Amino acid sequence: MTERKASATIAVDAMGGDLGYKEVVAAVVKSLPSIDPKDKILLFGNEDLLKAELAIKGLAQSKQVSICPTTQVIEMTDKPTLSIRQKKDSSLVRAIEAVKAGEADVAMSCGNTGSLMACSTLRLRQMDGVDRPALATVFPTPENHFILLDAGANPNAVSRNLVHNAVMGSEYAKVALGLKNPRVALLTIGTEEGKGTDLINSTHAVLREVPESQMNYVGLIEGFHLFDNSADVVVCDGFTGNIVLKVCEGLFHCLKDFAKDEMTKNPIRKIGALLTMGAFKNMKHRINPERYGGAPLLGLNGNVIKAHGSSNSDAIASAIKIGFDMVHLDLKEETRLHIEAANQLMDSISEQ
């Protein structure tokens, strides 16, 4: 993969996150040193608020950052399809529209997931050859990271969708994890318990036929091996993926709270807790599932990144950085080419 696009513009929904527009502006400040001088950031949101905040941060005259005034905000509790119809001048909808109109190359929002997915899918439409988009999440582990997809965009997936998820995840891993030949695995259950599902078996039958030059498919993976560096991309349907994501978040928080509780139960443990505080900070920093804010919605005619609602400025800055990388490395075109090859393979298999 080579750099192709010399400059890129990101449309940022500045109003959608739980922590508010100030956190988004703080993220922009953090992003600027690491992005290309030609890259531009468009901030969609309340003009007065954003203007004041940019002035405080010394960015009032920045040539890289500009404000696109909007008058509405989609709330986390708004209903997805209704909100995008009724709030056409919201920061979220307008950011997507900017990508649709070619004014931006990628959109990023910490806002309402359902609204972002509905608006992106309706306005940008699926990429040629892809039936359903997929949400890709980066999972941190002690040794590395892996990408899980689909994390919830398409809960009723068929085999063809899973093959596309594998292709899209493989290409995205090249951008987000910087890997040349990411190991792609298909999530399944222990062969000792059952024989997996028909969906898994038929998908595996296709993926094993994909040439190595197209994808490094390493086969089936069980849940137990997600965190032991067995794969870089874990493919599943949106129902399973969303449950895995949420269960991991739930278990992580439960263990964290439990450890805190146990470690403050008596004075001796409290001293021990102080001495080991660095260890826990490191763990939280390296493997908190919420840390990686950016989850792209792959398979559309345009790049869209959903950041976690509670993203802080670090997470938003990392999502902005990945957004620019997606454009510079032309993820969309690379994905389109590999999807085309995969569809040809599936056609030839079904003709046999």
Next chain:
Amino acid sequence: MTERKASATIAVDAMGGDLGYKEVVAAVVKSLPSIDPKDKILLFGNEDLLKAELAIKGLAQSKQVSICPTTQVIEMTDKPTLSIRQKKDSSLVRAIEAVKAGEADVAMSCGNTGSLMACSTLRLRQMDGVDRPALATVFPTPENHFILLDAGANPNAVSRNLVHNAVMGSEYAKVALGLKNPRVALLTIGTEEGKGTDLINSTHAVLREVPESQMNYVGLIEGFHLFDNSADVVVCDGFTGNIVLKVCEGLFHCLKDFAKDEMTKNPIRKIGALLTMGAFKNMKHRINPERYGGAPLLGLNGNVIKAHGSSNSDAIASAIKIGFDMVHLDLKEETRLHIEAANQLMDSISEQ
């Protein structure tokens, strides 16, 4: 639920676990004080080995423990259906046959999961009104326990199977968790991301109609809330359940190893680790997903418990205890009655 069966007999596969027959005999020793004096334990396995081990433990003359000699052992690597055909005199097959013949009320094995499920299903057959059995696992959390089912017996589940899982899980929770009115929830994904699956929606539509006197259905639950005491029984298909189980085990071990690594990185942390050791022992003791050895295969004409392959004597003793409780509290009959009511409800809904 009232105690009905005055005495019970458990058929124990003494040869199947990773830790060998000595661990099983050690578990029997631990069980004896807590079981009814009329209850009996049949140990299936190598006569010489078991005789010698029972003699060492002072149980040679026990009226509660006896040996049923078998000549074969199903290995963990054996193929399920082949193994049960070729090894008819194995401890695993013979323990199930004892239940089939009415010589025992419940069978327990730490052996090959696939072989145990195949043999149980083939020989005992499904209970009247149940189409597919389900494997139920107890998950420990800091505050309580919950039962997840199906953990892998039926990966290709339809709505009717999930309704049965809810009924079977509810009845089992009364026995295993000692609850009078267990809260039953259906596992789904965030409504913000998608609309769940057709399978979930149709199952939810039935479960919400089940009268409160039959089941305490509390509605849909997301993965994030599994560990925060929102439900006592979490219902899902065998594919999702097995993945949740394995992912939790994987994440737990990954975090444990990571914490160990971080806490021994420098001398100060090592001192801290010593001072907080009790906290970690407590955590491991209370929430290690592997600790709870017994997972019953529900919905058959006979009680069968699968214990984890690596179960130690504590886990096996706990599985034996639950096995006796299942018989004394007549789980099979209670389940049959509730399944009958659920099937009548589904019939009446489909007639409307």
